[in-house]
Amino acid sequence: MALSRTLRAPRIDLRFVIGLLLVCVSVAGVWWVVQTARVTQPVLVAQQAIVPGQTITARHVTALDARLAEASDDYVSPEALEEGLVAARTIPAGELVPVSATTTPEAIDRARVVVESALEIPGDVDAGALVELWAAPAVSPGVFDEPQVIVPGAVVAEVLSSDGMMAARGSRVELVVDRDRVAEVLRHASSGSALSVVPVAAEGGAR
Template structure:
């Protein structure tokens, strides 16, 4: 006996639905469009990242603190890349070799980008280096790039003046004189807030053993006469650091 069959020809109790076939995806499929959009966004972001990296510019950077008057050589600077804002003309670009004969016109701090306005020729400097010997060593806080005041005081004992004996004093047959001490001139400031160019510490080893301490300062031309006269006259010149000026 054969089993019961439905009216459609299949086994009884089972519906004979047509088999579903895989359909080729359509360009209007939302999932396909979303995938394409993600790919496009990834490509655009990648291009922007690469383009942004190419916008950095190579510039010269000070290796250490460079006081005014320092020769701008390859040893004094390094090269780094930065994204410059506000134009590239403000800084010394490293796309070419350093021009010869350049000196620093004002102090450039360590790690600072070298501004074009801070360099120039040696002839354009308005200061001159003067070495001040220090018998008591270099004061704390004095370093290249910092500021100091110079004070001068005369050396030697106080001088006296000869004066005649007071009127009415009995005559002894000899002229009587007295000694009156004149007040000794006090210290005076001969230069204010001058920049330190170089510091030489006392002592040392080898060929530098026994050297005296000294500070080389950059004195404006209009103050050179006073400073040099104090040094040439044997006056005691003291170097006092300006608080807060150390680089």
């Protein structure tokens, strides 16, 4: 009598399959992270302080290969220099230039003025420093009224060299100010007010 055998398909453990898929996904994820971390792209870094309203040119920045991953679109690429970008805020030296800190010339509502400061400018005040501009109206020759702040948030564009007597009693400073403050600055300058540039202390610094 012939013996018959029933052939059965091998049973596959579903838990084993799920575990294998999870391992594959994990390995693929690690590989993707490693590969992404190795990818660099050229971005711009400021070689010097760039003040608001200043056109960003090749002499202000240099290209740097950086690993930015998902943040790559947040920073300015070298190709963007051809678009005539302008700084919307102060960009300190050494900072990667963020797209949010740039704008177009048409969007800038600031102007530059040169003032003679009655007070000597501290040696550590340079381009990009935040200052206040104070004015003491002239009452009579050599007599001035109480000083008041006329520009609370000016930015130093450049501390200019002074010669002769001006070097002894103050400093010439080029400031970036809001356009709606220009008329008042010019009025005080033309009427003989004593103008003083006063550095604004950084938060957390000495007071």
